[in-house]
Amino acid sequence: MADALSWSAARRIALRAQGMGGTRRTTMPQAAASRRALVRTLERTHLLQIDSVSVFARAHHLPVFTRTGIWDPAALDRASRPGRSRLVRETLAHEAAFTTEEVHTLLDFRRRATSERDWDVIREIATTSPHLFPQVREALAEIGPASAAALSRHLGDTERGEGWGWRRTRSQWAVEYLFRSGELDCVGRNSQFERLYTPVPPREEPPVPEAEAVARLTALATRSLGISDPGAIADYFRLRIGQVRPAIDELLARGELTEVEVAHPAGARTMLLHRDAPGPSPLRTTALVSPFDPIVFHRPRLEQLFDVEYRIGIYTPAPQRTTGYYSLLLLLGDVIPARTDLRADRERGVLEVRGVYAEPLPHLPARQRPGTDRVVAALAEELDRAARWQGLEAVEVRTGEGTGELSRPLAAVIAAS
Structure with a gap:
């Protein structure tokens, strides 16, 4: 019989496996500390998905901010250049991504x-x-x-x-x-x-056979996810489920993965827990999460674990958008209670909050939902950090039709601060 986990325990394991829960910086560090922040993030994620949208910050810069706080993205530029200090290579992994050298080699x-x-x-x-x-x-x-x-x-x-x-x-x-x-x-x-x-110079070593490469990528994905399912594991490096199933079976046979039953109000879900997954200790974290962060890569897993259905607005025609153009999820502890649509107005030095939308969280018990006051207070603090990270001097919140039910409470908190 499979072991049992509570829904909140599964969320906490997933977040801690991705490097969430540590102290996040509030000021810009020196170059060496920014590089260490990048290294720590890559040790958990193995990749940073690249996206050209820079309405607030580029997608590949956000996961390090989400996990470690303010850092200098120039560290990533330096880490992508050839030489002894190179950390990442660009390739097609989960879409276009900066990956570790190991993942780049395995994707040959x-x-x-x-x-x-x-x-x-x-x-x-x-x-x-x-x-x-x-x-x-x-x-x-x-x-x-x-x-x-x-x-x-x-x-x-x-x-x-x-x-x-x-x-x-x-x-x-x-x-x-x-x-x-x-x-x-x-x-x-x-x-x-x-x-x-x-x-690229001529290759000296033979390529890794595909079956071995897929097995090693599957092992990396399962460790990074902590708790997962075959769809999420395959999606992490954009593999097919049929490709990863033999590797999953082998990990199960070796005891590196174990089937667990995750409690859920709609019925228990069978998931795969990694042997080295972190424990489900509570998180006291507030962070903005990019739509291209590995935490939310696989939208079915996001909905299954966090009760959030997410469709990014940049791919949706403007008249059909309901939660803004480029909304970032707000993580508060192990719950995602809201999302916010941001734009950096660099000419004015202002972080524009164009909308703040409460997540419906249809299955989450009321006792686990943070109240509006707690959500907007935490978001105001995180927006101040985000503005300072981007070199912006103020935060402005739009209110009115289409800006979400949390925009007025947030505007009041920021005006009072």
């Missing part, structure tokens, strides 16, 4: 599969312009790290495809293919957030 089978995939545009280029691929590599070796757009200009290739969507030049398509197949390395981003590429 995905890059090899990409090199064998039949891309119509690449097949056409290979047929009509076979010289283009070595030309791209040679040009990058000559001009140093460069974006696909800069390389295209360097080669005099300015003809873009017609229509909407990805209107790339032929050399830009070649660069994308060579990066995804592992022949180019991303060594940073420019001010337009474009990747900067260099050729």
Whole structure:
């Protein structure tokens, strides 16, 4: 018979496995401390999903802030550059992500599969312009790290495809293919957030076989999640459930995973608990959580554990948005009682709160729900930290229609502070 866990215990295990619950900084640290904060986060997450939206802060900067408080994201820029101090490599993991060197190596089978995939545009280029691929590599070796757009200009290739969507030049398509197949390395981003590429030196060691790589990635995902299910485990590195099931079965057979019954008002849920998962001690944490944070990667798990149904507004047409454009979840202890839509107005030095929305939490018992006063007080404190992190001097809260039921109480707390 499977062991039993309470719903709150499962949430706490999941959060602590992801590195939540520690002290969070309130002032900007020195460079070495920011690097340590990055290292501590990567030890738990193994990756930082990349997103270009910077309406408040870039998605790959937020998980470190969520876990450790104020830090300098320049530490991540330095950690992505080639050299002895490099910590991360950009690749396709959970979408585009900065990953540890270990994860980057294990995902080589995905890059090899990409090199064998039949891309119509690449097949056409290979047929009509076979010289283009070595030309791209040679040009990058000559001009140093460069974006696909800069390389295209360097080669005099300015003809873009017609229509909407990805209107790339032929050399830009070649660069994308060579990066995804592992022949180019991303060594940073420019001010337009474009990747900067260099050729990858010839490999000296043999690649990790796919079955072994999937098994090791599965083991990393289960440890990072603490308590999970096959869907969440597969989703962590964007693998298929069929790929990870043999590895899960092996972890169960070795006792590294154990089936547990998690109590839930809608009925007990069977989940997989990692042998080294942290204990379910209460968390006294308040933190903003990005929609691209590993805590919320797998939306079904988010709903199952935290009673939160989340659809990010940036992919929703404006008339259909109900909780803003880029709302961050507010974690309070082991509960997510609200989300807030933020925008950094850097010209005015103001953090704009464009909406604050209470989560329905339809299954969470009333005794576990924090009251409105506690929620807005905790959020006001966290917004002050977030503003200082982004170098902003004030927090302004919009109120009125469409801004959520918590916007007025929050505005009153901030006005009184």
